[in-house]
Amino acid sequence: MNSVKIIEIKKSVFEDNDRAADALRGELKKKGVYLLNLMSAPGSGKTTTLIQTINLLKDKIRIAVMEADIDSDVDAIKIKEGTGVESIQLHTGGMCHLDAEMTQQGIDGLEDKYDLIILENVGNLVCPAEFDTGAVKNAMILSVPEGHDKPLKYPLMFSICDVVVINKIDVMPYFDFDLEKCKEYIHMRNPKAQVIPICAKTGEGVEAFADWLLTEVKNWKK
């Protein structure tokens, strides 16, 4: 089994997270590095989606991944084995989210050469939504088994995401998931959110997400 770098993230001392996030975004803009904050509930398929997406993009841009988890390094290893790109594990030590300074600690642990850094945030639909990580954009994954009513229950998460990827559409026949209703609920929270249905397991639909991301990275570098 592969091994990966693990960074034990320290609690932030910086009190004004919004200012820290803006500073980090400014720094990344100067360097031409695009940071994506990817969020979801536990088990919605963030890691598998990333592997498929990265494999579509890695010959076009330089990509690294930071995997945030309370414990374990299984996700960082999966990314490294599945894509070959640099992947590090951030241990939050029980903390339920990452803020901008914690994200900065992760970026400091990466090589200084990437066009795109993806932060896979802690699996949680509540707390991560409250903290600006310094990312250029927020994306989230909602998987079919979780149900189409989630935008009603986790309003903030859906309101701050520019893209909502609907994963595991292959199992739609086995669940009571209404895609149109789900889109309606998402747009209640954020009328501008893009909704991209995919199946990360087979790769179906992932190209649309990869295309969105590639355009974002190119525009950020202008």
Place this chain on the structure above:
Amino acid sequence: MNSVKIIEIKKSVFEDNDRAADALRGELKKKGVYLLNLMSAPGSGKTTTLIQTINLLKDKIRIAVMEADIDSDVDAIKIKEGTGVESIQLHTGGMCHLDAEMTQQGIDGLEDKYDLIILENVGNLVCPAEFDTGAVKNAMILSVPEGHDKPLKYPLMFSICDVVVINKIDVMPYFDFDLEKCKEYIHMRNPKAQVIPICAKTGEGVEAFADWLLTEVKNWKK
């Protein structure tokens, strides 16, 4: 559509949550009321599991449900429509968990006549694990689509739960979920945890969970 009582939960002013939790448990013991704290990730099927469980138990004991969510009242209405028992919605106002004092606010909103009160906590595998609600026991649901590796990533949640219900076993053939591996990981976190595989949609296996709960309630009243 049915309507339900909604309580807007206020932030706790009590600083020592462990003491508040012990006090609440003591109070419930005196009254012979068993409080169960049910946790899970978003969309794992807590509400459906509760409906099936309550329908097996409601002729034997008096049951009420408190549904905690950041927003919406869909779950409390589902419980009321699906079982007929008293069901109230607790709005946490963005807060990612309930502590003992917040739980007390919910209990104060219920009639004073129950053998069993079930708290359906906010869908979150991180923060709710850190706060003793005053419940007699903690239970959690892990659903098959979330994957069998979750005990590796959310150690605290699995270590504090006396029962882990594995839901959605009907879709096992469509997911890479290894039940034996999952049990092994759960017991790494908590060797005494009971693991109960169920399908809340069809009711398969729910009796085992209902039996456990009924025995718990009876023992608590001794």
